[in-house]
Amino acid sequence: MTDSQKDSWLVRPSSIRLMWIIFIVILALTVGAQFFVKIKGYFGIDAWFGFGAAYGFLACLAMVIVAKLLGFVLKRSEQYYDAGDDDV
Amino acid sequence: MFEGLSPALILVASALLTGLLKNRLRDGLVLLAPLLTLWAIWQVPDGVVATVGFLDYQIEPVEGSALRRLFATIFAIMAFAGGLYAFRQAKWYELAAAQAYAAGAIGVCFAGDLITLFIYWEMMALFSTIIVWCGGTAGAKAAGVRYAIMHLLGGIILKVGIEGVVVHTGSIQIQPMLASNFDTWMILIGILINAAAPPVSAWLADAYPESSPTGSVFLSAFTTKTAVLALILLFPGEPVLIWVGLYMVMYGIIYALLENDARRILAYSIVNQVGFMVCAVGIGTQMAINGAAAHAFAHIIYKALLFMSAGVVIYRTGKSKCTDLGGLFRTMPVTTICGIIGALAISGFPLTSGFVTKTMTSQAAINESLAVVYFLLAAASAGVFLHAGIKFPWFVFFQKDSGMRPKDAPWNMAAAMVLLSAICIFIGVFPASFYELLPYPVEYQAYTTAKVLFYLQLLLFSGLAFFLLLPLMKRTETVSLDTDWLWRVLLFGWAKRTYNVASLVGAKIDSSVKSSLNRLQSRAQSYFDPSAENQRKDSKYFFSKAQPIGQTALWIAVLLTGYVLAYYL
Numbered sequence A: 001m002t003d004s005q006k007d008s009w010l011v012r013p014s015s016i017r018l019m020w021i022i023f024i025v026i027l028a029l030t031v032g033a034q035f036f037v038k039i040k041g042y043f044g045i046d047a048w049f050g051f052g053a054a055y056g057f058l059a060c061l062a063m064v065i066v067a068k069l070l071g072f073v074l075k076r077s078e079q080y081y082d083a084g085d086d087d088v
Numbered sequence B: 001m002f003e004g005l006s007p008a009l010i011l012v013a014s015a016l017l018t019g020l021l022k023n024r025l026r027d028g029l030v031l032l033a034p035l036l037t038l039w040a041i042w043q044v045p046d047g048v049v050a051t052v053g054f055l056d057y058q059i060e061p062v063e064g065s066a067l068r069r070l071f072a073t074i075f076a077i078m079a080f081a082g083g084l085y086a087f088r089q090a091k092w093y094e095l096a097a098a099q100a101y102a103a104g105a106i107g108v109c110f111a112g113d114l115i116t117l118f119i120y121w122e123m124m125a126l127f128s129t130i131i132v133w134c135g136g137t138a139g140a141k142a143a144g145v146r147y148a149i150m151h152l153l154g155g156i157i158l159k160v161g162i163e164g165v166v167v168h169t170g171s172i173q174i175q176p177m178l179a180s181n182f183d184t185w186m187i188l189i190g191i192l193i194n195a196a197a198p199p200v201s202a203w204l205a206d207a208y209p210e211s212s213p214t215g216s217v218f219l220s221a222f223t224t225k226t227a228v229l230a231l232i233l234l235f236p237g238e239p240v241l242i243w244v245g246l247y248m249v250m251y252g253i254i255y256a257l258l259e260n261d262a263r264r265i266l267a268y269s270i271v272n273q274v275g276f277m278v279c280a281v282g283i284g285t286q287m288a289i290n291g292a293a294a295h296a297f298a299h300i301i302y303k304a305l306l307f308m309s310a311g312v313v314i315y316r317t318g319k320s321k322c323t324d325l326g327g328l329f330r331t332m333p334v335t336t337i338c339g340i341i342g343a344l345a346i347s348g349f350p351l352t353s354g355f356v357t358k359t360m361t362s363q364a365a366i367n368e369s370l371a372v373v374y375f376l377l378a379a380a381s382a383g384v385f386l387h388a389g390i391k392f393p394w395f396v397f398f399q400k401d402s403g404m405r406p407k408d409a410p411w412n413m414a415a416a417m418v419l420l421s422a423i424c425i426f427i428g429v430f431p432a433s434f435y436e437l438l439p440y441p442v443e444y445q446a447y448t449t450a451k452v453l454f455y456l457q458l459l460l461f462s463g464l465a466f467f468l469l470l471p472l473m474k475r476t477e478t479v480s481l482d483t484d485w486l487w488r489v490l491l492f493g494w495a496k497r498t499y500n501v502a503s504l505v506g507a508k509i510d511s512s513v514k515s516s517l518n519r520l521q522s523r524a525q526s527y528f529d530p531s532a533e534n535q536r537k538d539s540k541y542f543f544s545k546a547q548p549i550g551q552t553a554l555w556i557a558v559l560l561t562g563y564v565l566a567y568y569l
Helices: A013-035 A051-074 B008-018 B023-041 B066-086 B092-110 B114-133 B138-169 B182-194 B202-210 B215-221 B223-234 B240-258 B262-283 B286-317 B333-347 B353-367 B371-397 B411-429 B431-435 B449-468 B485-527 B532-537 B549-568
Strands: A075-077 B047-054 B057-064 B478-480
Touching: A013 A051, A013 B449, A051 A075, A051 B240, A051 B371, A051 B449, A051 B478, B008 B023, B008 B092, B023 B066, B023 B092, B057 B066, B057 B092, B057 B114, B066 B092, B066 B215, B066 B223, B066 B286, B066 B411, B092 B114, B092 B215, B092 B223, B114 B138, B114 B202, B114 B215, B114 B223, B138 B182, B138 B202, B182 B223, B202 B215, B202 B262, B215 B262, B215 B286, B223 B262, B223 B286, B240 B262, B240 B371, B240 B478, B262 B286, B262 B353, B262 B371, B286 B333, B286 B353, B286 B371, B286 B411, B286 B431, B333 B353, B333 B371, B333 B411, B353 B371, B353 B411, B353 B431, B353 B449, B371 B449, B411 B431
Parallel strands: none
Antiparallel strands: A075 B478, B047 B057
């Protein structure tokens, strides 16, 4: 965008970079906080250091990939159901 | 004097009056009737309030309990908030249908017996179909028909089950049962169809997004959550529900990730959220039932809020596809902020209603040592943030600049969204006052440092995953096949082919019958010719020719002789 100064603060490249930095700092803090707050966990594995972070990230990765793969089988054009509707 | 009357009847009356009144009076009615209903709901004491003789049965139209009042309360709140959101934009018949629909849901809440439950159940099916049709498009008409077929079918299955239970046990009481025989399975299946359980989950995402921007707000609230209430009342602790619920949770996430239409994303996430509740009912402990009820309450609020913000966008821009939207935050700050609050609440962010209700179900799984259930629910919480928490607001309000600069919400729509946003945050910040409404005493601490930290990690890293994986989630202008393909395409194709073959055979039979009749007729005509001229000229028409009288007399004599001979032989 040429007049990026005029557009909203939220979409300027400089502020997007700033938001990424803040986001990464917050991410690091939530994991780092485990040095001070003990998550005792209920089933052993969930007491590991950074388990919530890793589990959240990997679960999302898995779901996105499964969705992507299923998409190859399940996705059809938007007119798919309209084609045969008006015959009978 | 009103003890025997269900609070639902207030909304029935106001639904009837909505069509008769005009302008300010109608507006006042749409807003006041739900509040009056809310008051009436809290006048219902525990236990069976009234019985009425009907045929040979003792009907119990009103039975109170904390659980029933909780669900009725949220339905009345939704009737009010939905009315506030819709009263200046929606057609009067949509408002009337919405009130009757809410009345059906509230009627189910207080139904003391299976017959009353069934009547209100069908009332919901009827009026929700009308709301789908109020979408007004050809797509809405077709989707409404499919929706009606599905719900009438579900109603019949439920009815078969109820009849079976009544015949075999002689009781029409609503009481906990297990799916152990044909009758109870039928009841369970009938209820699960309304909960959008597999294999028919597709009806929800098929019908709701076809309704009007205001209609989907009402639709999102009632049908699936009355099904959850019915499951709590009839099938608490039914183990099969745990797995049905987990399937719904995952199904909702995957399909929402594939979806391009903003309201369809929200519709899939209803299935996902109801999955949490169904799973909790399956666990069945007091903690789990509290979790299911609390989550239903919180879910209705934030899901309606999300549908409201999507509805404003559609109302202002006429577009609902992620590929057409984006960058709307510039001119729609109220809608954006309310949409984000709804999105955070559905994701179960700390300080929102989702956090204090969803974690109860997880806690119930922990208490029963159901490790697999617990971890799947945790993964699903991450997935909810992915598909509804970020995906919905990101693609609608941010993403790219679509170039559109629509106005923000009209004042009444904005007021409804602000009201629901406030409830989302209030419940999240002061859970104790909300927990008092739950059916069982709550000994649960929602906010412990460790738990907040765990969920912050889980959710924020899901957020990281979303932005890193954005290239994989590029929106495409597609629909996703579902099990309803079996009847919408396969079965319909067979039916059409059968119809074509039958009409072909029918045409063949028709033409061959016609040609043989023709042949018979021309043959007959060769003996009897109708026209008098031919009679004289042509001798071929034997029966129409004039015959000499003597010849006729001779033939009569011969025949009579033959007859006499035959008589004596």
